[in-house]
Amino acid sequence: MAALGAWGTAVQRGRLWGAARALWGWRRPQRALGQDAGKKKDAKPSFTDEAVQNLLYKMTGLDLQKVFRPVKQELKPPKYKLLTEAQLEEATKKAIKEAKEKLTMPPVLDEREPIDDVLAEDKILDGIETTKYIFTDLTYSIPHRERFIVVREPNGVLRKATWEERDRMIQIFFPKEGRRVIPQAVFKDEHLVTVFQQDRHEDILNMCIAQFEPDSADYIRIHHRTYDDIEKHAKYDLLRSTRHFGGMVWYLVNRKKTDGLLIDMIHRDLLDDATSLITLYHMLHPECQSAKEAEERKLQGVDLIKVFAKTESQKEGYIQLALQAYEEAMATSTGS
Amino acid sequence: MVQLGSRLLKGYRGGHVVIRFALGGCTNRPFFRIVAAHSRRARDGKYLEQLGCLDPLPNARGEKVAGLNLERLRHWLGCGAQLSRPAEKLLGLAGFLPLHPMTVTGAERLRRRRRAQEAAVPPVAGGLQQPGEKP
Numbered sequence: 165m166a167a168l169g170a171w172g173t174a175v176q177r178g179r180l181w182g183a184a185r186a187l188w189g190w191r192r193p194q195r196a197l198g199q200d201a202g203k204k205k206d207a208k209p210s211f212t213d214e215a216v217q218n219l220l221y222k223m224t225g226l227d228l229q230k231v232f233r234p235v236k237q238e239l240k241p242p243k244y245k246l247l248t249e250a251q252l253e254e255a256t257k258k259a260i261k262e263a264k265e266k267l268t269m270p271p272v273l274d275e276r277e278p279i280d281d282v283l284a285e286d287k288i289l290d291g292i293e294t295t296k297y298i299f300t301d302l303t304y305s306i307p308h309r310e311r312f313i314v315v316r317e318p319n320g321v322l323r324k325a326t327w328e329e330r331d332r333m334i335q336i337f338f339p340k341e342g343r344r345v346i347p348q349a350v351f352k353d354e355h356l357v358t359v360f361q362q363d364r365h366e367d368i369l370n371m372c373i374a375q376f377e378p379d380s381a382d383y384i385r386i387h388h389r390t391y392d393d394i395e396k397h398a399k400y401d402l403l404r405s406t407r408h409f410g411g412m413v414w415y416l417v418n419r420k421k422t423d424g425l426l427i428d429m430i431h432r433d434l435l436d437d438a439t440s441l442i443t444l445y446h447m448l449h450p451e452c453q454s455a456k457e458a459e460e461r462k463l464q465g466v467d468l469i470k471v472f473a474k475t476e477s478q479k480e481g482y483i484q485l486a487l488q489a490y491e492e493a494m495a496t497s498t499g500s
Numbered sequence: 501m502v503q504l505g506s507r508l509l510k511g512y513r514g515g516h517v518v519i520r521f522a523l524g525g526c527t528n529r530p531f532f533r534i535v536a537a538h539s540r541r542a543r544d545g546k547y548l549e550q551l552g553c554l555d556p557l558p559n560a561r562g563e564k565v566a567g568l569n570l571e572r573l574r575h576w577l578g579c580g581a582q583l584s585r586p587a588e589k590l591l592g593l594a595g596f597l598p599l600h601p602m603t604v605t606g607a608e609r610l611r612r613r614r615r616a617q618e619a620a621v622p623p624v625a626g627g628l629q630q631p632g633e634k635p
Contacts, residue, residue, distance in 0.1 A: 283595055284595060286599060288599075288604050288607050288608070289599075289603070289607055291611075292606070292607045292610055295558040295562050295563065295564055296562065296563050296564070297563070297564045297566060297593055297594070298563045298564070298565050298566065299566050299567075299568060299593075299594040299595075300565075300566070300567045300568070301567075301568060301569075301570050302552060302567045302568060302569040302570075303569055303570055303571040303572075304569075304571075305571070312570070314594065314595055315563075316593050316594070316595075322595050329563075333565070336565065337567055
């Protein structure tokens with residue numbers, strides 16, 4: 165979609181943090197996820213750590229057919245090229261590199277604090293005007309986060325504009341592609357239900373990234389609703405090999421709802437992904453029993469999953485069943 | 501091209517740069533552009549630079565939207581541009597300049613007028629009730 169254009173051009177280092185800084189002009193220090201406000205930052209790994217990012221990226225998968233599936237564009241007749249084996253390999257490598265750029269994960273941030281700053285109070289002007297004035301600073305060279313947007317209320321108070329007012333004014337004067345001044349009705353809760361019934365989770369998430377800032381309340385609410393719906397109906401495959409998969413896994417692991425995802429991975433014979441998921445779980449919750457046992461006995465692969473199933477999961481039975489089915493399938497395939 | 505020359509390359513005697521409102525828009529739909537222009541030019545004529553805009557009609561949320569390019573405004577003020585009174589009042593409301601004295605005076609006059617109107621209304625109401633009280 166056109167909205168992906170901004171993301172496609174990002175990032176030499178290929179790291180999420182660089183992308184967030186470049187595109188949103190951010191200068192604040194790294195923030196921890198909202199849930200763990202009480203814990204120290206060094207004790208708890210955050211979304212942007214390299215280790216966490218590597219694990220999430222491995223789990224996302226790289227299905228080229230899905231990444232490069234036809235997006236609604238101008239209709240052009242297909243081009244056929246005759247390539248040698250070496251040229252085909254090179255073309256595949258180039259495609260993989262482009263796919264990696266397309267899979268850069270959008271940032272996961274805390275909800276932004278509401279702005280509540282009064283610059284001046286002029287009681288003389290109370291009741292003179294009937295409407296408020298919004299003044300926007302149109303200086304081209306300052307980043308949008310530092311732009312001055314003030315409101316003169318009818319009661320004479322000169323205050324800084326709220327985040328919603330800021331976003332609207334910036335979109336009016338500096339329009340961004342894919343974003344509207346007034347957000348679409350589809351982002352309301354009652355309409356999200358319809359979207360989920362049509363299995364269009366990825367589309368709504370792409371629209372949400374285009375429309376809202378990553379630390380706005382609406383962005384976080386829509387992402388959480390989408391992830392909850394996917395988890396409820398076990399539709400994990402919809403987001404696999406897209407850039408939203410990492411964010412979903414991070415959300416589920418933080419809330420310890422990983423059982424459905426684990427079962428889905430085992431059913432699809434993605435044992436490596438299952439082990440990465442459990443490793444990530446241990447990184448985020450080091451005090452849980454499964455993490456301690458894994459640390460002591462240095463478990464790998466299927467044993468790790470079994471220990472996790474016994475100690476941490478709610479759906480132990482299902483996981484055991486899935487593992488059994490997998491092992492039988494492995495046995496028959498090696499036997500035959 | 502020679503015919504256009506005399507109209508575009510107009511030279512004036514005297515005059516100075518002003519920052520003022522240029523009216524645009526359609527019938528019953530005004531729209532102001534805040535503009536740095538020569539004082540002798542037509543109100544809506546050729547200007548030096550556009551520094552912002554003001555929509556005098558409130559939008560769907562009940563706000564009057566104004567944009568001001570403060571960096572360029574500071575530049576022109578530094579070059580010695582004058583401000584028109586409505587421009588000064590707008591910048592006073594915005595907080596860029598201190599509140600204009602005429603804004604304060606206008607507010608006081610309006611308050612005084614309203615108080616006078618409220619004071620005038622009760623005696624009239626008292627007078628009208630008399631026929632009703634005495635049947």
